[in-house]
Amino acid sequence: xxxxxxxxxxxxxxxxxxxxxxxxxxxxxxxxxxxxxxxxxxxxxxxxxxxxxxxxxxxxxxxxxxxxxxxxxxxxxxxxxxxxxxxxxxxxxxxxxxxxxxxxxxxxxxxxxxxxxxxxxxxxxxxxxxxxxxxxxxxxxxxxxxxxxxxxxxxxxxxxxxxxxxxxxxxxxxxxxxxxxxxxxxxxxxxxxxxxxxxxxxxxxxxxxxxxxxxxxxxxxxxxxxxxxxxxxxxxxxxxxxxxxxxxxxxxxxxxxxxxxxxxxxxxxxxxxxxxxxxxxxxxxxxxxxxxxxxxxxxxxxxxxxxxxxxxxxxxxxxxxxxxx
Numbered sequence: 001x002x003x004x005x006x007x008x009x010x011x012x013x014x015x016x017x018x019x020x021x022x023x024x025x026x027x028x029x030x031x032x033x034x035x036x037x038x039x040x041x042x043x044x045x046x047x048x049x050x051x052x053x054x055x056x057x058x059x060x061x062x063x064x065x066x067x068x069x070x071x072x073x074x075x076x077x078x079x080x081x082x083x084x085x086x087x088x089x090x091x092x093x094x095x096x097x098x099x100x101x102x103x104x105x106x107x108x109x110x111x112x113x114x115x116x117x118x119x120x121x122x123x124x125x126x127x128x129x130x131x132x133x134x135x136x137x138x139x140x141x142x143x144x145x146x147x148x149x150x151x152x153x154x155x156x157x158x159x160x161x162x163x164x165x166x167x168x169x170x171x172x173x174x175x176x177x178x179x180x181x182x183x184x185x186x187x188x189x190x191x192x193x194x195x196x197x198x199x200x201x202x203x204x205x206x207x208x209x210x211x212x213x214x215x216x217x218x219x220x221x222x223x224x225x226x227x228x229x230x231x232x233x234x235x236x237x238x239x240x241x242x243x244x245x246x247x248x249x250x251x252x253x254x255x256x257x258x259x260x261x262x263x264x265x266x267x268x269x270x271x272x273x274x275x276x277x278x279x280x281x282x283x284x285x286x287x288x289x290x291x292x293x294x295x296x297x298x299x300x301x302x303x304x305x306x307x308x309x310x311x312x313x314x315x316x317x318x319x320x321x322x323x324x325x
Contacts, residue, residue, distance in 0.1 A: 081322070084320025088317075112129050123279060123280065124178065131159075141276050181284065232323040249306040268282055282286055
């Protein structure tokens with residue numbers, strides 16, 4: 001039955017082609033209104049023929065059907081655990097402390113989900129939502145002042161909610177390199193040791209107290225997916241802890257930054273359409289450049305452009321490993 005049906009379809013198509021050829025041969029030399037260009041093969045014809053539509057649709061589907069070897073989703077809502085270690089530096093009003101804050105270790109744990117899929121044939125898009133726990137302990141050392149060497153200890157616990165996104169290149173199989181930008185909000189617990197501190201430092205530190213303090217932060221870095229389920233990364237992170245949360249001023253500052261980031265997203269989308277191989281670099285430079293610029297303004301006014309007090313700033317350099325399930 002199938003063979004007979006196929007034979008009938010082929011006969012009808014042959015008849016149609018013969019009639020079309022006859023009509024074309026008998027057209028006047030100056031009349032080309034019914035002649036199709038060769039490069040209009042997939043365009044709609046003036047004459048609608050159901051059999052020809054079925055035939056061209058089948059060809060179109062065959063041409064654009066993705067290969068089974070071309071994976072569209074490498075990870076989709078995949079649970080992820082990140083373990084990281086780095087060095088961190090706290091500072092508050094550049095001239096408040098007598099000397100620089102020592103760089104000491106920080107431990108970071110992230111729990112979240114990862115999405116990684118093809119944006120084009122060789123470019124991948126990355127998205128990661130996560131909850132982060134970190135702990136750092138620093139000591140603020142002061143230059144010798146006559147008879148004593150004053151110092152103040154600091155422990156910093158941080159809980160944050162973040163989103164990380166970016167673009168990268170597929171290196172073949174499950175190997176990728178991704179450039180990313182992260183942003184989010186955080187809650188901080190700061191514990192100062194005043195025993196050997198001077199009065200000016202004690203006054204500055206007491207502004208933050210021992211209560212849970214709100215803040216914001218961003219990070220930028222590179223992530224390398226080595227094999228299926230494992231990735232390593234290096235990143236720079238900058239966060240700020242507010243002495244107090246001024247909701248409306250913070251909302252205004254956030255909206256201004258969000259508008260700038262939104263414009264950069266639109267530009268990256270245009271680059272992705274026209275020159276996709278450059279999208280990862282453009283996204284990385286624009287997103288992180290905007291964040292870094294705003295955080296340089298925030299260091300003197302926590303809710304710039306509004307007149308507010310400085311936040312406690314925290315710069316961190318980290319390396320880490322992701323386990324993706």
